[in-house]
Amino acid sequence: MSAVLNPVNESVEAAAQVAGGWPVLDPLIDDQPTMPDAFPFHAMGPVLGDAARAIAHDVQAPDSLAGGSVLAAAGLASSPLANVVMPHGQRSPLSVFVLTGAGSGDRKSAVDAVACHEIEETRKQQARDYSAQLANYEEDMAARKGSKEPEPAKPAPKSITTGNATIEGICKLLKFQSSVGVFSAEGGEMLGGHSLRDDKRSSGLAFFLKGWSGESLDSLRGGEGLTVLLGRRMSMHVLVQPVLLRQLLCDPLAQGQGLLARCLIAEPQTLAGHRQYRQVNPHENEAVVVYNARIRHLLETPPTYWPEGDGYELKPRDMHLSMDATRLWIAFYNLIEAQQADGKELDGARPFASKAAEHAARIAGIITLATTPDAKTIDEKAMDGAIQLTGFYLSEHLRLTGSGRQxxxxxxxxxxxxxxxxxxxxxxxxxxxxxxxxxxxxxxxxxxxxxxxxxxxxxxxxxxxxxxxxxxx
Structure with a gap:
């Protein structure tokens, strides 16, 4: 009975208030979780886009989970080979930091097993090679007992990716290789790791910012002294539980120092409860086969090094924008800049918005190399797709941080x-x-x-x- 009377009582009370001079109430919008936009697979080009769409379909995984994994893998494979030159002359690496929130059961590992297959195969081969080299070294050292001949250099471990490494560990890796990907399907390991703990968080974040920008990486340790690494490339691909993603988005240090502005962040809707069994092997999909062959080709392409460097200092070739691509990029730059004015939609998201044009340029370079590995020019189609992808991640940034004007x-x-x-x-x-x-x-x-x-x-x-x-x- 009370359930029936409640609406009546509320109507009577509202009428009394209106009669008392109050206007009809126009309620505030309740806080409702907004739905993410659909991930624009088509914008990634035929090689990356078709593969990402196929992975999402065959694994039955959220769209931006598959799209982000493919983009990150292609960025890691591409970044040692080329830089993108923006219209004002700034060279930017093709490194991308992709951060995707997805819950348990959303098939993060299953997506990565397909999207990062060639990268994982490279990592395994590097581990086997190091094991064999170390065994040979130890045999050689045992045979040299009592010998006065110079000792051979101890082999250095190499790994194209690392899941939970300290800054010092990453520097040690990059001392004997040119690029690395901080890749983890369990992002809690990385975000809660030693180098991002409270007492080291500021210096840890600063290190990753330098890695994104392609700046020199410095490490000062008591035993090894100062190490300065030039011409290295760092990529990031972290899949994280939504609760941990929320913590990072609310972290004033990550926001203030600019890490979030450099990350392509998404949190797709779960598909749990809507995935009937499907008899399909994602690795056998034709689009995935083509994609894996292209990633393998990029990984096997020898990069160019500075002759006077340490043997690992990259000298990537320049990729310039075509006239039409330049026109698109400048129009996008101006649009995003105008939206950062006080009272405009992006005035609360200026850190990310100010990087949006550079994100687009980097993504366009990755799309171009995935399509045409020896390309030296980024065309209008690649730039248009990159702008659409950046727009998706910009919308996600606004949605997840609540920094949109409304x-x-x-x-x-x-x-x-x-x-x-x-x-x-x-x-x-x-x-x-x-x-x-x-x-x-x-x-x-x-x-x-x-x-x-x-x-x-x-x-x-x-x-x-x-x-x-x-x-x-």
Whole structure:
């Protein structure tokens, strides 16, 4: 009976409030999880896009999980070979940092087993080669007992990827190789690893920023002294539980130092409960076979090194944008820049937005090499696809961080209203609102007045002389 009377009582109360001079209430939007956009497989080009779509279909995995894994693998294979030269002359590596949130049972490992197959095969072969070299070294050392001849150099381990390495460990790897991928299907290992713990977090994040930019990597250790590594490339592909992704997105240091601005972040909807058994081997899909052959070709292509370097300092070839690609890139750059102005959609996401054009240039280079490995020019089609992919990740960044203008305004309105409703009395002085409202809202008239006006327009508050009257709802 009470369930029947509740709507009636609410209607009577609302009518009484309207009769008391209050307007009809225009409720704030409830906090509802928004759906991600569909991942634009077509934008990745025929080699990467067809493979990513096939993996998502055959493994029955979320779209951006498959798309991100393929993009990361192609970036790792491409980055030693070329740089993209943007219209203003800046050279940028083809390295990408891909961070995807997916829960247990979303088939993260199954996707990676297909998308990163050739990379994993390379890693295994490197491990076998090192084991054989170490055995030969130990035999040689045993045979040299008592010999005065110079000892042979101890072989150095090599690994194209590492899942949970310290900064020092990555530097040790890169001392004897040119590139590395921080790849992990269990991102908690990487995000909670030694180099990103609280006491080392700032220096750890700074190291990854340098790796993304292709800058020199420095390591100073008591036993080994100063190591300066030039011309190296670092890629990242981390699959992480959504709860850990949320922690990272809320980390002020990761945001402030710029790691999040350099990551292509997505969190797709789970497909759990909608995956009937399918008799199919994803590795045998024709699109995946073509893709794996291309990744293998890129991995086996010898990179170019600086003659005067340490033997591992890369000298990637330059890839320039065609005239049409340049036109598209400049238009995208200008559009994103305009949207960062105060009050525009991207004014709360400036760190990522300011990197969007560079993300697009890098992705365009990766698409180009996956399509034409010896290409020296990025064409309009590759750039158009890269801009679409960057747009997808920009939308995901806004969705997951709540930094879009509408999301931000709704959050600020709710914060202010809840604070005002905590007062026992219906009247709240305008002076108190300016001086005592939540610090996150700025406590300044230019920030608060538009929020107060919106709450008044919606019928939650109204002016009463020098006070604000708060509606009893």
């Amino acid at each position: 999301d931000r305004q709704q959050s600020e309105l709710r914060t202010l209203l809840e604070w005002m409703q905590k007062y026992d009395r219906p009247l709240l002085s305008k002076k108190d609102v300016l001086q005592k409202s939540p610090r996150s809202l700025g406590r300044k008239a230019p920030r608060l007045n538009p929020l107060l006006e919106e709450l008044a327009r919606r019928g939650y508050i109204r002016e009463a002389g020098k006070d604000w009257e708060v509606r009893d709802v």
